[in-house]
Amino acid sequence: MAPPAESQIEAWTEAAVGGRWPGARVAAVTPLKGDASTRRFWRVALDASSGGAAPSTAIVVDLGPDDLPLYARALKLVPEPLAEPPWLTLQRFLIKIGAAVPGLYAADPPARMMLVEDVGELALFEAATRGNTADLYRLAATELLVFHLNGTQGLDRDCIAARVAYDARLFHWELEQFAEFGIATAAPGASRVEIAPELVELAARLGRYPRVLSHRDYHGHNLFVQMRMNHHDEPWLRVIDFQDALMAPAAQDLAVLLTTRDAARIITREIERRVLDYYYAALVRRGAAGLAFNDFMESYRLCVLQHALKVVGRFIVLEREGKSGYAVYIPYALAQARRMLAMAGDFPNLRAALGAG
Numbered sequence: 001m002a003p004p005a006e007s008q009i010e011a012w013t014e015a016a017v018g019g020r021w022p023g024a025r026v027a028a029v030t031p032l033k034g035d036a037s038t039r040r041f042w043r044v045a046l047d048a049s050s051g052g053a054a055p056s057t058a059i060v061v062d063l064g065p066d067d068l069p070l071y072a073r074a075l076k077l078v079p080e081p082l083a084e085p086p087w088l089t090l091q092r093f094l095i096k097i098g099a100a101v102p103g104l105y106a107a108d109p110p111a112r113m114m115l116v117e118d119v120g121e122l123a124l125f126e127a128a129t130r131g132n133t134a135d136l137y138r139l140a141a142t143e144l145l146v147f148h149l150n151g152t153q154g155l156d157r158d159c160i161a162a163r164v165a166y167d168a169r170l171f172h173w174e175l176e177q178f179a180e181f182g183i184a185t186a187a188p189g190a191s192r193v194e195i196a197p198e199l200v201e202l203a204a205r206l207g208r209y210p211r212v213l214s215h216r217d218y219h220g221h222n223l224f225v226q227m228r229m230n231h232h233d234e235p236w237l238r239v240i241d242f243q244d245a246l247m248a249p250a251a252q253d254l255a256v257l258l259t260t261r262d263a264a265r266i267i268t269r270e271i272e273r274r275v276l277d278y279y280y281a282a283l284v285r286r287g288a289a290g291l292a293f294n295d296f297m298e299s300y301r302l303c304v305l306q307h308a309l310k311v312v313g314r315f316i317v318l319e320r321e322g323k324s325g326y327a328v329y330i331p332y333a334l335a336q337a338r339r340m341l342a343m344a345g346d347f348p349n350l351r352a353a354l355g356a357g
Contacts, residue, residue: 195350
């Protein structure tokens with residue numbers, strides 16, 4: 001399916017805005033930079049002078065050709081076709097449990113288009129570079145508990161997230177790109193044959209942990225800071241890019257939040273530990289700590305290691321496909337992998353290959 005042309009986007013946007021807010025009109029449509037997916041985004045400025053309650057801006061989303069991410073299609077995790085795009089299913093559910101996700105103004109599944117709330121331009125990562133890093137990331141951990149506790153408790157089998165598990169099979173599927181592409185870059189001359197059993201072991205260990213409703217891509221560029229009016233201008237977070245939510249070990253979201261990409265530029269070891277302690281203490285207060293603290297910390301170590309190895313392979317593939325801008329994050333991911341490997345005596349071949357001591 002060919003993506004819609006700009007003229008089609010503009011026509012659809014005009015119709016959606018007029019249908020949602022009679023009298024309002026589109027003043028400008030500005031393309032936004034996406035990420036690695038095929039989805040496309042535009043910020044729409046609205047002239048609401050005669051449109052009643054229309055907001056000043058909204059976001060237009062082209063969902064692209066696929067409802068499911070590559071791993072779900074490759075492993076055939078969910079039967080297709082789906083009744084509706086997962087974003088719509090999950091947005092309704094997440095609103096119901098009190099998650100701070102964008103509102104939906106208009107949806108046109110046959111056209112693969114949506115008009116949604118604009119949550120602003122201040123990403124958590126950018127805000128944290130200006131100060132109050134620990135406080136902002138504790139705020140992110142608080143919002144994550146809505147997913148992990150409220151979401152897991154309220155989830156029913158009909159929700160697509162309940163039917164997709166971050167299990168040993170999926171963890172290992174992700175690691176195969178590291179085995180195929182990453183090891184040659186990270187450790188030229190290292191033996192893929194020697195590390196292969198350790199990648200299987202890592203995936204198997206992660207697959208045995210209990211699972212919660214996981215955002216899956218919960219990092220500082222998918223969280224946006226807004227100021228809550230009438231609450232002494234205190235910050236709160238809005239969460240985007242939740243359409244691939246699934247069941248996963250709780251530490252997986254924390255690993256992404258605290259270590260992905262170049263998070264190490266702002267997340268010190270002290271901040272990392274403070275956020276992890278804060279999150280675990282919240283579980284204890286709510287009687288939801290399914291793991292002892294040391295077991296929880298071990299699950300975090302393994303999630304960070306798996307995520308770091310995965311993204312090394314993934315970023316190399318993206319660069320080869322012509323999607324530039326990811327290679328800069330590879331040294332950060334390798335540093336996180338070495339840090340996790342150095343904490344214990346397991347995975348000796350990986351430790352030797354990556355020089356982790």
